[in-house]
Amino acid sequence: MSFEQRNREDSLVAELGLTTHFQNIPSSMFTAFRCFSGECFAASGLPIAAVLEDSHGLPFVLGYVVCYMLVSLGIYNVILAVYVDITMRAAKESEAVTAEQHSRESIRIARTTRELLKKFAAAYRQFQDLDETETSNKKHLDFSPMESNFTDEDIHGHIAITKELFLLVIQDQSVQFLMDELELPHDRANLFEIIDADGSGTLHVTELVQGLLKIRGEVKKSDAVATLLATKAIQNQLVEPWCHC
Incomplete structure (x- = not known):
């Protein structure tokens, strides 16, 4: 130039x-x-x-349009595509990690629950072998040697846990440890009444497992309020027919 x-x-x-x-x-x-x-x-x-x-004139217009399209539609879209790809990849990795953690947690809970049921089953068998006098005077059960002999069929057999037996079992330190692993509430002396929803006075295996798994974790205020409202609704439904009589 x-x-x-x-x-x-x-x-x-x-x-x-x-x-x-x-x-x-x-x-x-x-x-x-x-x-x-x-x-x-x-x-x-x-x-x-x-x-x-x-x-x-025209040379500038053509050059400007080409450059503008290259920058706005090309480079910007490439940057956006790279950003979206990185975000989606991170989301998939996070989802995979979460699923793996959930799977491991489910396996851990299942194993811990099984060990806890073995202790209840062993205590039930030992409790059944005692006569009425020994049962009333029994303050502690040593069921550790028996639980290793129990199979899944023995655990899922006809087992009925009474409140007395339940209170004896939860005094064991190993049972307390398993309950801690399941994140059960610390007020465990009252768990029997909570799990025994039908008021039969005994807990079967299915009822015990479902009850323990449902009360895992921290108790939320919303759960207590929902239970209270549901109870009041049932009471109102029972009272209304009597009012119309």
Whole structure:
């Protein structure tokens, strides 16, 4: 580029009021970025693209359109696609980790519950072998040697846990440890009444397992309120027929 052409272009830029926007390479790059991002105005308030179109004509328009489409539809979309791909990949990895943790937790709970049932089954068999006098005077059960001989069929057999037996079993330290593993409430002396929903006075294996698993975790206030409201609703349903008589 000759010196005269350079002076001619500088004069043209000055006449158009774009000197501050194209005085050097960094300023030109920033001006191009502004135009591609939507803020393409000169200091005078005129659109830079329109001013350059009037001065340079069709070659500028074609070059500007091609560059704008390349930047806006090409690079921006590539960046967006990379971001979305990274986000989706992280979500899938997190979901896989969560599923694996849930599977491990389910297996751990199942094994812990099985060990707890073995202790109740062993205590039940030992309790059955005692006569009435020994049963009333029994303060502690040593069922650890017996539980290793129990199979799944023995556990799921006809076992009925009374409140007296339940209170004896939960005094064992190993039972307390298993209950801690299951995250059962610490007020375990009252668990029998909670699990024995039908009020039969005995707990069978299915009833015991379902009850223990349902009361796992921290007790929420909403659970207590929901139970209270449900009880009141049942009471109202029982009272209404008597009121109409």
